[in-house]
Amino acid sequence: MKTTDFKYFVIVMNLALATACTKVVDLKLGNDTGKLVIEGNVTNKRGAQFIKLSRNVAFTATNTYPTVTGATVSVSDTTGKIFPFVEGPAGIYSINSMAGTAGRTYKMNIATNGSVYTASSQMPRAVKLDSITEKVDAFDKKNNRRQITVHFQDPAGTPNQYRFILTVNGVEVKRIFAFNDDFSDGRYVNLDLFQNDIDIIPGNTVTVEMQCVDKTIYTYWFTLMREGNGFGGGVAPSNPPTNIKPAALGYFSAHTTQSLILKVN
């Protein structure tokens, strides 16, 4: 219900703001930049795994981020095995062939500029993404806009957390979709991926990636999802809680992944 509930408020706020209008404004914003950003992912899909290091920039700068090079990056698992990551393109550290195993805890270890950053994440059991479907958007029937729904059976008796990535014709929708089974444990779940970033219309090809993530990572995405919706639920925005120690921007996630493709008619 979290997402659903939240979706309604966004809709309702949009209704309430129907008379509203917007304009782009210039603001004097502070600069707290040059901070380390870590984005680490290990999946259950055999192949290259990536850990990216960069730094944040000022709001007024372009969206290009300085990379952090020359770091020592590795991941270890509960069996004691160490997977070294090597730097390819600047700031992108990878290992060629690795697959995580559900149930195992992975620990990331990064040494850069004299500091050591660590984070652990437990890869959850994979839940099968059953299907994805589309339907006419109830709020935009006129333009024949479509809404994507994902369907899966949530396993009963265990807490499960999900993150979805929606791509339309190869372009990632700039919305975060995080969902957990607090209200849906053991149910067959039909979840609408509500968004207004890209209009999905007949002829589009839609890809949905489903990730099963651990609790900490869910909270990370859920916080970003709430803030990313503009209204932010009214909460003062903050950096989402991270599993990286000492605290840095970003996260380290060991998750399962699977994707389905749908051609919209």
Next chain:
Amino acid sequence: MPRTLLLIFLFFAVFSAFGQKKYTISGIIKDKATGEQMIGATVRIKELPQNGTATNSYGFYSLSAPKGEYTLLFMYIGYETISQQVSLTKNQEINISLTSKAELSEVVINGNRPNNDNIVSPQMGVEKLNMAQINQVPVVFGEKDILKTLSLLPGVKSAGEANTGFYVRGGASDQNLILLDEATVYNASHFFGFFSTFNSDAIKDVSLYKGGMPAEYGGRLSSVLDIKMNEGNNKNYTAEGGIGLISSRIKVEGPIVQDKGSFMVSARRTYIDFFLKASSDSTIKGSSIYFYDINAKANYHFDNKNAIYLSGYFGKDVLALKNTFGTDWGNSTGTVRFNHIFNNRLFSNTSLVFSNYNYAVQSFQTDNIFKATSQITDFNLKEDLQYSAGSNHTLKFGLNVLHHTIAPGDITTSSTSSFNNKSIEKRYGFENAVYVSDEWKAGNKLTFLYGLRLSGLFLLGPGTFKTYDAAGNTITSTTYASGASVKNYLNLEPRFSAGYQLNDETSIKASYNRNTQNIHLLNNSTSATPTDLYVMSSNNIKPEIADQVSAGWFKNFKDNTYEFSAEIYYKWLQNQIDYKDGAQLIGNADVESLLTYGTGRAYGVELFLKKKYGHFNGWIGYTLSRTELKFPAINNGNYYPARQDRTHDLSVVGIYQLNKRWSFSSVFVYGTGNAVTYPTGKYNIGGLTTFSYSQRNGYRLPSSNRLDLGATLEGKQHKKYHSSWTFGIYNVYAYRDPYIITFRDSKTVPNTTEAVETSIFATRIPSVTWNFKF
């Protein structure tokens, strides 16, 4: 200290009984035309200027004086003063009916010497709104609104445009106790805060206490908004109403038994949804969007000593999109009151009060069916006594037994729904209080109003109660049987005000009060969403505590035509509540694990200049203030401005009576922008531009300002009916008041980001309402 206070208290109460032989005059003051009892009407003895009193909520007054010949003055704003000679040789009952100046069709409002209650009374930090003024102040869509008019007073800040929430002296909006005929109104907003739940047709009297809180009130930190409904005309049947752009309203009132009992029923409903029906889009056509509310009241006076009052309120908002989702919410309250006058000195009121707030959110989509409901229900027994002990002391004492039942969430679904049925344990508790206070006239110039309130929260089973560590993990879990005591809190709340009258037109006052709050609103949304979640103080949540000191200088001039006041205050806040990052409050059994606690401080200066009478009247209110919070888990444990912190807040209200038929009004407001959190950097996560933050509420929305105009045209006098037109223009110069600023990837310049300002009413909004009365 409390014991000492009590001793002092008893001493004076007893002491006063040994004075000179005195006689008591008591009675009820009513409106001559309607028979409505008048609240706060003044009774004065001309020969003993310090010997004044005011009627209580039921129009009752009592005052004492030594044997002698006196001239009694009975006064109320907008009414003819009555002066009556008495030779006081025994106790007397004098019931008075005052005549409204409007009834005399007098345009020029002058003649009698207006009163100087604001100078004489030791009470400070109180704002009383005159219903006639509320009706003239222009508001958006022409819906006259008590809460929006209140926010034009110093020390009171609107929570934002299109928001009936208000902040008093830096307090959060859930720290206001809103009472409608003594019943708590939990959510005072319709349609996400665009309108308040109070239909001003049904309202008789509005008082807001923002400091120097009298001991008979308690339960919230910041303020008490005490709203009293009309009793109903006990002389004649009348009907009145209005037809506006957004809603229509009607009120019917009349005698049940002539001069003994009356009733009043007032209702209003919006009709935006009728326009939706005209839409060609089937989804919009099948949608609902409306609210309505009904106020009803009846009373019966058995004799001069006994009276019963029944009053009720029911309001509901409905918002639904056909076959998709719906939400509805509403308050209902009911009050039964019994007045008994034991003798000419002792007045008693017993109230039984019911209050309920509930909401439901529903999804109708076949594979996602659910209905989530939540409610809070109160039963409250109150006994309030007022005793006039000699000419120098008025004692008030009483008790309050309030039972809360909170159902935080029940979710029902279908077998094919994505969601489970879920029910979160109900919580039960008593919020009880006893109080005593005394208004002591300690001489011609010095008056004290002091008292003590003992409040308690008794959280009861059944239920399972957990404790949590800092990370929110469960440490202990204990199950309690029905009625078993889970956690008790007792708090002593001293209240003290003193007023020293320098002369007829000048006084200085000071006050200290402690307030506690045991029922807390959890809603991490700033807009008035209906999903309010209330929690009581518990094994995890401690009572919120506020200590406030204030001082003020009060000056009237030009024969009390002008009122000026300057008040300063400082408030210390303890056990304030905020949420941890990523907190999901709705439908969460472990909601208390998501809370974090801190302290706060608020201080400010309020300046107020009011012209009370004349063709031209109105006021200027200015507040300079600061409100800061400190939470170990937020902003590195440093003080940061609360969202409601507003450095400057200015309101100018002017009403001009041109002639018998035309009157004009205008409102100008200016305020510093809300404290908000803006990004101090950006980075890329998962291909998305993500913003980084380093300081909580370190920035300000741009300041806001607005001018509204209104005009009223009274219809020609008819014997049988009367009509009038109200015109308004909201936001005359179409100022874009910033509502929120959001950040996103630029839509025009690739690879950059932009800040976007959203305004709700970036345009002027005209309105017209036709009002009738017959």
